[in-house]
Amino acid sequence: MPLLLWIEAAASLLKPSFLLASVGPHNISHECGRRRKKKKNMVRGNQKRNRQKYTGSKQQDKKEMMAAGDTGVYSCQGGHPQKQQDRLSAREIRASKKPELSSCERDTDSMSTSGKVIKCKAAVAWEPKKPFSIEEVEVAPPKAHEVRIKILATGICRSDDHVMSGALTVPFPIILGHEAAGIVESVGEGVTCVKPGDKVIPLFVPQCGECSSCVSSKGNLCTTNDLGAVRGLMKDGTTRFTCKGKQIHQFISTSTFTEYTVVHETAVVKIDAVAPPEKICLIGCGFSTGYGAALNTAKVECGSTCAVFGLGGVGLSVVMGCKAAGASRIIGVDINKDKFAKAKELGATECINPQDFTKPIEDVLMELTGGNGVDYSFEVIGRTDTMIAALASCHMNYGTSVIVGVPPSASQITYNAMLLFTGRTWKGSIFGGWKSKDSVPKLVADYMGKKFNLDALITHTLPFDKINEGFELLRAGKSIRTVLVF
Ligand SMILES: NC(=O)c1ccc[n+]([C@@H]2O[C@H](COP(=O)([O-])OP(=O)(O)OC[C@H]3O[C@@H](n4cnc5c(N)ncnc54)[C@H](O)[C@@H]3O)[C@@H](O)[C@H]2O)c1
Numbered sequence: 001m002p003l004l005l006w007i008e009a010a011a012s013l014l015k016p017s018f019l020l021a022s023v024g025p026h027n028i029s030h031e032c033g034r035r036r037k038k039k040k041n042m043v044r045g046n047q048k049r050n051r052q053k054y055t056g057s058k059q060q061d062k063k064e065m066m067a068a069g070d071t072g073v074y075s076c077q078g079g080h081p082q083k084q085q086d087r088l089s090a091r092e093i094r095a096s097k098k099p100e101l102s103s104c105e106r107d108t109d110s111m112s113t114s115g116k117v118i119k120c121k122a123a124v125a126w127e128p129k130k131p132f133s134i135e136e137v138e139v140a141p142p143k144a145h146e147v148r149i150k151i152l153a154t155g156i157c158r159s160d161d162h163v164m165s166g167a168l169t170v171p172f173p174i175i176l177g178h179e180a181a182g183i184v185e186s187v188g189e190g191v192t193c194v195k196p197g198d199k200v201i202p203l204f205v206p207q208c209g210e211c212s213s214c215v216s217s218k219g220n221l222c223t224t225n226d227l228g229a230v231r232g233l234m235k236d237g238t239t240r241f242t243c244k245g246k247q248i249h250q251f252i253s254t255s256t257f258t259e260y261t262v263v264h265e266t267a268v269v270k271i272d273a274v275a276p277p278e279k280i281c282l283i284g285c286g287f288s289t290g291y292g293a294a295l296n297t298a299k300v301e302c303g304s305t306c307a308v309f310g311l312g313g314v315g316l317s318v319v320m321g322c323k324a325a326g327a328s329r330i331i332g333v334d335i336n337k338d339k340f341a342k343a344k345e346l347g348a349t350e351c352i353n354p355q356d357f358t359k360p361i362e363d364v365l366m367e368l369t370g371g372n373g374v375d376y377s378f379e380v381i382g383r384t385d386t387m388i389a390a391l392a393s394c395h396m397n398y399g400t401s402v403i404v405g406v407p408p409s410a411s412q413i414t415y416n417a418m419l420l421f422t423g424r425t426w427k428g429s430i431f432g433g434w435k436s437k438d439s440v441p442k443l444v445a446d447y448m449g450k451k452f453n454l455d456a457l458i459t460h461t462l463p464f465d466k467i468n469e470g471f472e473l474l475r476a477g478k479s480i481r482t483v484l485v486f
């Protein structure tokens with residue numbers, strides 16, 4: 001039976017109690033808003049144990065998993081914790097269903113390629129502002145603590161296009177892409193967290209389990225990340241890609257516009273073997289980033305008023321997060337009115353186009369909210385002017401504004417300091433504040449449990465070779481997410 005049909009058939013057999021139980025204890029719905037479990041200090045336990053936890057196969061203590069990777073409670077409706085018995089029966093049901101793999105998943109034969117250089121297709125970006133070039137590249141075997149992955153599906157995110165437009169500075173030539181799902185082809189020495197054949201999501205924010213951010217319950221941006229000043233190299237200062245005799249750089253710990261990639265073991269996590277790669281690849285970036293910005297970073301409350309600037313794949317995921325948190329008013333802001341219908345379908349209560357007004361959009365939002373401003377605003381575009389407008393749109397005293405859009409490299413912001421002096425909070429959010437290794441498998445489980453809908457975000461699915469067409473759709477404002485399949 002094809003994978004999708006199998007999932008549909010399996011889902012139809014499941015009672016609502018199973019769907020709730022299957023996602024485990026971390027996101028059980030309680031009183032209005034989210035039940036915010038008390039974050040336990042991750043510093044407890046020593047770093048050695050953390051290393052084992054994030055790179056080794058040792059089963060993670062359930063309490064710690066809840067503290068570290070709580071995916072929040074997204075429903076504003078009441079609910080009850082499921083009994084342990086329910087969870088066991090859910091596991092049993094899952095275990096009894098043998099995952100059926102798609103043809104590309106079955107093709108992964110690590111025995112024949114392990115330890116060897118793999119020649120495969122990749123979209124090489126030789127320089128900015130030029131189309132991607134589909135090339136044959138050589139992918140070296142994984143070194144110690146590295147994992148080689150066969151990519152099954154990868155989404156196109158605006159961050160990749162920021163590189164192509166020159167807004168985000170990276171070393172060229174480079175293989176971009178960071179929102180994907182795949183199958184482990186082989187692992188280097190010392191890797192125990194995944195094995196060949198595991199279905200995985202690469203993590204553009206790694207989780208080493210040892211650095212200051214990883215051991216703190218307050219942060220998620222592992223200091224081993226390659227964001228900010230992108231080096232485009234593995235930890236040892238080399239890359240695993242070559243093409244026409246040249247070293248090709250890697251992108252933010254991932255590089256997924258290629259049939260095979262190599263990542264560090266801290267930048268990959270095993271997920272449910274039956275999860276559909278062409279959907280859950282969005283959990284690798286766009287969906288999780290937006291959804292988490294509302295739930296984890298802003299901590300939107302029931303009854304809040306929110307404004308979301310930018311209604312692309314990430315902005316729409318913010319809308320979904322605000323709705324799940326119980327926001328009573330969600331105002332979408334975009335200069336492309338074609339985005340409004342989908343925004344309303346996903347939870348926006350109204351949408352406005354700044355180009356329809358002569359006054360600044362922050363003044364429009366103040367008026368729309370009786371002069372108060374919104375409780376929470378989100379900039380999900382990547383422009384400094386809209387970052388300031390979003391800040392000025394929130395309540396002058398207790399409003400919170402979250403920067404999600406990636407600003408152009410080395411950009412500076414000048415703003416009226418009074419905006420902050422009166423009490424507003426201005427925050428940034430990377431990967432939605434999720435601790436990646438802890439949270440991604442749970443988000444996948446939540447998708448499988450129908451807690452949220454990724455399908456609405458995917459407007460186009462194209463063969464990998466049509467990557468340039470996928471980017472044109474994004475630039476023309478015609479797509480939300482295009483997923484490339486191999
Ligand atoms: N923080 C993170 O971890 C993270 C992760 C992924 C993406 N991002 C960033 O988030 C941003 C959004 O990503 P996306 O993939 O949804 O992009 P997208 O291009 O699909 O969406 C951006 C939206 O903003 C709108 N827009 C453009 N200029 C505008 C303006 N002046 N006023 C109002 N709306 C405007 C566009 O019409 C579009 O609908 C990008 O900057 C991306 O790099 C950040």
Ligand SMILES: [Zn+2]
Pocket residue numbers: 157158159160178179285286
């Ligand atoms: Zn992204």
Ligand SMILES: [Zn+2]
Pocket residue numbers: 206207208209210211212213214221222223224
């Ligand atoms: Zn870390």
